[in-house]
Amino acid sequence: MKHLSLQDNFKYKEYWRKAGLKKYYGQIFVDLVKQHNPKNFLEIGVFTGVTARNVCELLYLINNKDFFYLGIDLFEDFHEAISNEVVPEFLVKKQNFSNPLKSLVYNFLLKEKLNSLTSVSKFLKKFQNNIELKKGNSLNILPKTDLKIFDMIFVDGGHSYETVKFELDIIFKSIKDNCLVVCDDYSLQEATGIKKAIDETVRENLCEFKVVANRFACLRKK
Numbered sequence: 001m002k003h004l005s006l007q008d009n010f011k012y013k014e015y016w017r018k019a020g021l022k023k024y025y026g027q028i029f030v031d032l033v034k035q036h037n038p039k040n041f042l043e044i045g046v047f048t049g050v051t052a053r054n055v056c057e058l059l060y061l062i063n064n065k066d067f068f069y070l071g072i073d074l075f076e077d078f079h080e081a082i083s084n085e086v087v088p089e090f091l092v093k094k095q096n097f098s099n100p101l102k103s104l105v106y107n108f109l110l111k112e113k114l115n116s117l118t119s120v121s122k123f124l125k126k127f128q129n130n131i132e133l134k135k136g137n138s139l140n141i142l143p144k145t146d147l148k149i150f151d152m153i154f155v156d157g158g159h160s161y162e163t164v165k166f167e168l169d170i171i172f173k174s175i176k177d178n179c180l181v182v183c184d185d186y187s188l189q190e191a192t193g194i195k196k197a198i199d200e201t202v203r204e205n206l207c208e209f210k211v212v213a214n215r216f217a218c219l220r221k222k
C-alpha cells in the first residue's frame with residue numbers, strides 16, 4: 001500500500017479571513033501546486049494572503065523548509081491602479097463581511113484591514129525568512145523582478161485585458177522552460193479580457209495549455 005506523505009494529505013484552509021478562492025477552488029488550486037512540486041513561487045495579487053499562507057504551508061512540507069514565496073500586490077492602495085481596471089466586487093466595497101462576528105472583530109475590535117501589507121505580513125510571519133511581499137503595481141514591479149527563479153507563478157492581480165496581457169508578455173519572455181503559469185478566472189464573465197489575454201499568449205508562445213475546473217488556465221512553454 002502506498003504511504004501518503006504530509007503534502008499528499010494537505011487540505012486547503014480558509015483561516016477566518018476573506019479569500020479569493022474559498023474551500024472548493026482552494027483545494028483544487030493546492031492540488032495543482034502539489035502536482036507541480038515547486039520550490040520558488042510567485043503570486044501576483046495576494047489580497048488578504050489566504051492563498052499565500054496555504055502555498056507557504058505546502059511549500060514548507062514539499063521542500064523541507066527550503067523555499068521562496070514572492071507576493072506582489074497594491075495591498076490597501078489598490079484604488080491607485082484601477083481607473084480602467086475590472087475590480088472584483090469584494091474589493092470595491094468597504095471591508096464588508098457576510099459574517100457579522102468577523103465584522104465586529106476586524107472592523108471594530110482589531111480595526112484591521114485584512115488586505116493591508118501590515119495585516120498580510122503578520123499573517124505570514126511564521127514564514128518571514130522564506131517570503132518577500134512587494135507593495136506596488138505589478139506593471140512596475142514585474143519588469144524589475146528576476147522571473148527565471150520561479151517554478152510556479154499564480155497570476156491573480158488586475159483583471160483587465162491590458163494588465164493580464166502585459167504581465168503574461170513579461171512572464172513568457174523571462175521564465176524557465178518548466179515553469180507552470182496558472183491564471184485565475186479564465187472563464188469569468190465579468191472580466192472576459194482575462195480569457196482574451198490568455199488565448200493570445202497561448203497562440204503567440206505555442207504554449208501547452210489546459211483549463212482546470214473551468215477556472216484555472218494552466219500554461220507552460222512547450
Ligand SMILES: C[S@@+](CC[C@H](N)C(=O)[O-])C[C@H]1O[C@@H](n2cnc3c(N)ncnc32)[C@H](O)[C@@H]1O
Binds near residue numbers: 046050073091138139
Ligand atoms: C482577486 S484578488 C487576489 C486573490 C488572491 N490571489 C487569493 O487567492 O486570495 C486581486 C488582488 O490583485 C491586486 N491587484 C490588482 N491590480 C493589481 C496590479 N496592477 N498590481 C498589483 N496588484 C494588483 C488587488 O489589490 C487584489 O488584492
